[in-house]
Amino acid sequence: MSDLPAEVWRALGTVLDPELDEPITDLDFVESCTVSPSGEVSVGLRLPTFFCAPNFSFLMVADAYDAVAAVPGVTRALVTLADHHASDEINGGVAAHSGFVGSFEGEAVAELDELRHTFLSKAALAGQDRLARPFVEEGLGPDDLADLTLAEVPDSMELRRLRDRRCAIGLPYTDDAPLLIHGDGTRVEAAQVPLHLRRARLQRVGIETTASTGKSLLKVRYSEEAKARA
């Protein structure tokens, strides 16, 4: 017999905060997850602030719903976001499958595919820094760095993430693809390597700083002291 709660948790682990590029399970955004004997799943999500951007928030709730509902054995899925200024619209919209525009009728005119694309591009740039850094530290110069292909990068979770991100947005991700590429998928020339790596590192610093601040804010928001005040 399968362990349904574990399967559901694994499914939630595939859901990313689009901006932070980290699973919501690692970010402590999953406040509760219950599975009934008949396969009904109820997931409660929470975020670092009451005013976290509703578009990002919507993506996470909708993705969590899709991931959980797709687990074999799940008969019904309910995902709700707590303590957010747009909780009602987001929860209602996700439950009704009405999309972001339908959930915020009159307030939103575009679906969120472009937003997701933007963040995947950013994640794919930051990943280049993470994977190239060890080679730089080994002393590889711009010529060698420009020639590196994904096949030459040791297998790791980070490499698999980079391939996934690139695949999702139509960038080269197979073994023969260069490690260092521009946003349009073209190869980074040797002369461009130093600045490209500067950009990739800045991108990584941006994402990781935001993730780290979010973790701090979540911790104080749900501290004992804050609960006593609420």
Place this chain on the structure above:
Amino acid sequence: MYEKDGEKYFVVDSHSHFWDASKENWVEGKEQFAKGWIDCFYGYHQLGPPETHWDWDHYLKPSPEDFERDMFVEGHVDYAIFQSTYLKEWYKDGFNTVDQNAALLERWGDKLIVNGRFDPREGDAGLRQLEADVEKYKHKGVKLYTAEWNGASRGYKLTDPECYEFLAAAQELGIKNIHVHKGPTIWPLDKDAFDVADVDHAATDFQGLNFIVEHVGLPRIEDFCFMAVQEPNVYAGLSVVVGGLMHARPKFFAKVMGELLFWVGEDKMLFGGDYNIWVPKWQVEGLVDWQMPDDDQFSDYPRLTTASKKKILGLNAAKLYDIPVPQELQLPTSADETMAPGEELVEDRAGAQA
């Protein structure tokens, strides 16, 4: 002024508030937003050192006495620049209006600069209000929230034709500093409220204005840096960077400072304490004591010298706002001057090591 180890620092806090988030000021029926807003600020507040934390009730509304003590008596601040934030949808008399700020002018007029605001969606009435405000308060700067709601509108861009009219009018009236809030925000919805592309265009089209991007575009510091490196009149407002990271996340503080020093440069970075999210004392003292860590991962970031700290803490902002600085505290800075943008960075010819 702050003095440490024989060095004297002239301190300009370029981003501060004097707010009223007290329960009496919450709009009926909108209490959850009014509370949600100040709770969000209180979350950031708690990223400062524990001994500087206020209790929540006190945090809702500082008194003029708090302000005087925190800024001028204990906070080492020589000049403070107030930024206005209205939020009248949730706060009856506004969260932090020009008038509230100006009430403090009567007490500390020689140490305070009150910035104004405008909203291009207010049309002719808004233009007339801006003229009246400048006449009354002699504004040299304004703070703009491009993501703020206004009726059916969910935000605007600096590049909207209406906004260009306001920017031109502001310049005509003698305003030269445009502080733009691009960062943690109120209602982005589908609009990308963090997008700095409009600052890029406006900065090119209004070379006579300075654009200070508050909170350095966090959480999109990369978009900000890629843009700022190309625009000589774009500045980094360090509010939230120092308060939110220096104590709570020192490693990331070092990296963000390193990136800003590299892409934007020490002449275009302005200290802001963001009172009363945090008090300035620990931020000023901490920044003066701070050094880039020696660890390898920080090795190719520029270092922060005593001179750089002096410029960031006050001299750059003093130049933008024509604040008189005593002769012995002055240092040359290229702030407020038209420099060639970082061409070597723009054109992929960086001297940086890989």
